[in-house]
Amino acid sequence: MTQLDISLTVNGARHELSVGPTEMLTEVLRRRLDMTGTNRDCGMGICGACTVLLDGQPVSSCILLAALADGSEITTVEGLERDGRLTAVQEAFLRHGAVQCGYCTPGFVITSTALLEENPSPSREEIVEALKGNLCRCTGYKKIVEAVEAVARAKGDGVGVS
Ligand code: FES
């Protein structure tokens, strides 16, 4: 099968890769770049476990052909921390008990981070709307929403998000 040469910048590091025409971004991240923080569950763009930022926007990497991401900047959950420290969103998830089995968590953290970058003071309704593409079997969502609200509140009080 024909291979395609692409270039991806993942968490600030540039990678030149040869990918198959049907190879999805999730597989490239997990298998080729060893970034297993991006999970794969449904593989159909429904659950959000595979969410990454593509040029700053959250996308389901399981349904994005790697070839179509050529030239893009990708941020995975591994790329959020700064100087070895968790971000405010990650800390809030832990503090508010928004993590149980954790399988969905990287996707929620990525989507929440993108939301707060775009809208530092989202209402509860806006948070729920932004997170509607991320599914969680364990938490009942309440604690996840509370964690995002807490970061938004802290930001409003002058405490940084990341
Ligand atoms: S694994 Fe990608 S949306 Fe479910």
Ligand code: FES
């Ligand atoms: S914490 Fe288990 S699926 Fe969300």
